[in-house]
Amino acid sequence: MGEKVDLLLHSAAELITVAGGSARPRRGREMADIGLIRDGAVAVRDGRIVAVGPTRDVLERVETDRATIEIDARGKVVLPGLVDPHTHLVFAGSREYELEMKIAGVSYLEILARGGGILDTVRATRAASPARLKEVAQGYLREMLAQGTTTAEVKSGYGLDLETELKTLQVVAELNGCQPVELVPTFLGAHAVPPEYRDNPEAYVDLVVEEILPAVAGRGLARFCDVFCEEGVFSPEQTRRILSAARRLGLELKLHADEIEPLGGAELAAQMGATSADHLVQISEQGIRELANSNTVAVLLPATTFCLMGTQYAPARRMLEQGVAVALASDFNPGSSPVNSLPLVMGIACRQLKMRPAEVVTAVTINAAHAIGQAYRLGSLEPGKQADLVVFDAPSYQYIMYRLGAQLVDTVVKAGRVVWRRRGMDAC
Numbered sequence: 001m002g003e004k005v006d007l008l009l010h011s012a013a014e015l016i017t018v019a020g021g022s023a024r025p026r027r028g029r030e031m032a033d034i035g036l037i038r039d040g041a042v043a044v045r046d047g048r049i050v051a052v053g054p055t056r057d058v059l060e061r062v063e064t065d066r067a068t069i070e071i072d073a074r075g076k077v078v079l080p081g082l083v084d085p086h087t088h089l090v091f092a093g094s095r096e097y098e099l100e101m102k103i104a105g106v107s108y109l110e111i112l113a114r115g116g117g118i119l120d121t122v123r124a125t126r127a128a129s130p131a132r133l134k135e136v137a138q139g140y141l142r143e144m145l146a147q148g149t150t151t152a153e154v155k156s157g158y159g160l161d162l163e164t165e166l167k168t169l170q171v172v173a174e175l176n177g178c179q180p181v182e183l184v185p186t187f188l189g190a191h192a193v194p195p196e197y198r199d200n201p202e203a204y205v206d207l208v209v210e211e212i213l214p215a216v217a218g219r220g221l222a223r224f225c226d227v228f229c230e231e232g233v234f235s236p237e238q239t240r241r242i243l244s245a246a247r248r249l250g251l252e253l254k255l256h257a258d259e260i261e262p263l264g265g266a267e268l269a270a271q272m273g274a275t276s277a278d279h280l281v282q283i284s285e286q287g288i289r290e291l292a293n294s295n296t297v298a299v300l301l302p303a304t305t306f307c308l309m310g311t312q313y314a315p316a317r318r319m320l321e322q323g324v325a326v327a328l329a330s331d332f333n334p335g336s337s338p339v340n341s342l343p344l345v346m347g348i349a350c351r352q353l354k355m356r357p358a359e360v361v362t363a364v365t366i367n368a369a370h371a372i373g374q375a376y377r378l379g380s381l382e383p384g385k386q387a388d389l390v391v392f393d394a395p396s397y398q399y400i401m402y403r404l405g406a407q408l409v410d411t412v413v414k415a416g417r418v419v420w421r422r423r424g425m426d427a428c
């Protein structure tokens with residue numbers, strides 16, 4: 001007698017397990033190892049995967065009854081639920097007017113220096129009620145789920161004062177559990193220098209270190225602390241000070257590193273043992289070496305470069321050749337990346353970062369899970385892991401990246417429950 005299961009997905013044209021990479025992030029050649037099973041099946045009990053393999057083998061090992069949910073994935077591709085390890089999901093307002101400015105050649109840092117950009121979103125977010133922030137974020141989460149995202153990291157950073165940073169992280173906590181996408185919270189109080197500290201940025205760093213960080217950590221509202229280490233924003237010295245304080249309070253570290261100017265952010269992230277270093281468009285050769293010799297995951301955000309109309313993308317091939325563990329994320333935010341679709345990011349990564357489709361799959365599943373400290377339970381289809389999976393209406397996994405901008409997600413399963421299904425169109 002086989003084991004009784006609650007959900008059985010079977011007959012997938014390609015079942016992509018990405019199995020075997022839970023202990024440490026995949027790097028170099030390992031990134032193309034995605035564990036493809038043809039005519040594959042997954043069986044689930046109590047929200048966890050109990051069997052994975054060729055359909056024939058799985059059917060022999062499990063038992064179903066009328067209560068078992070069956071998903072026939074014939075002609076379709078199944079991936080682990082996609083993990084988006086870098087978003088700025090909670091904000092009010094939007095900044096579509098920046099499009100005209102960017103077309104006219106005004107740079108991202110120039111818009112910020114004029115008091116716009118992040119600071120414009122800070123004004124809107126401070127003024128918004130928690131209920132409004134939650135409602136807006138929920139709308140974006142629906143879009144993300146429909147594109148296959150089952151887990152996302154979410155940063156604060158549009159408050160830049162005690163009250164609004166706490167308000168934002170509280171909203172993240174409330175959103176966790178009241179909708180299907182699982183959220184991992186990051187405190188990014190050092191996202192910009194707020195207008196009231198414009199003439200004394202060091203005093204803002206004091207405020208973050210002495211008041212806001214302890215309040216966030218004391219309430220258990222964040223797992224990670226991140227800093228926007230950038231020319232004219234926070235220096236490497238200020239970044240080190242904030243991250244050291246965060247670590248003393250028990251938070252793990254992330255870093256917006258070498259995005260626009262090469263300040264040595266990658267080296268700093270590796271030296272401090274950060275879980276991830278993100279952006280890295282301007283990473284140095286030394287930075288690549290240090291990341292390759294560390295367990296810090298490089299989170300690349302090609303949709304940001306695309307939306308900022310940049311001509312230079314992060315040197316992904318060089319990083320992969322040197323053995324850096326690479327993940328991909330949307331960077332969803334109202335300014336530099338109003339993109340929350342991981343399949344779109346995956347398509348851009350193939351074309352602009354020259355990442356191979358198999359490497360891209362690893363980068364949005366197991367390596368993305370490593371980038372938020374969740375690889376022990378998410379990011380691959382293996383017995384014992386939480387049953388998060390996405391069924392794509394695609395004949396091969398490469399097709400998902402080939403059909404840029406198409407909506408191919410058929411079904412999404414989170415913790416063993418079907419949480420999203422594509423509705424058909426009325427046809428003649």
Ligand code: NIG
Pocket residue numbers: 088117118121228256259304331333334335336337
């Ligand atoms: O990761 N670089 C800093 N922070 C975000 C942008 C936030 C914004 O423009 O609102 C980023 O690109």
Ligand code: FE
Pocket residue numbers: 086088256331
């Ligand atoms: Fe970001």
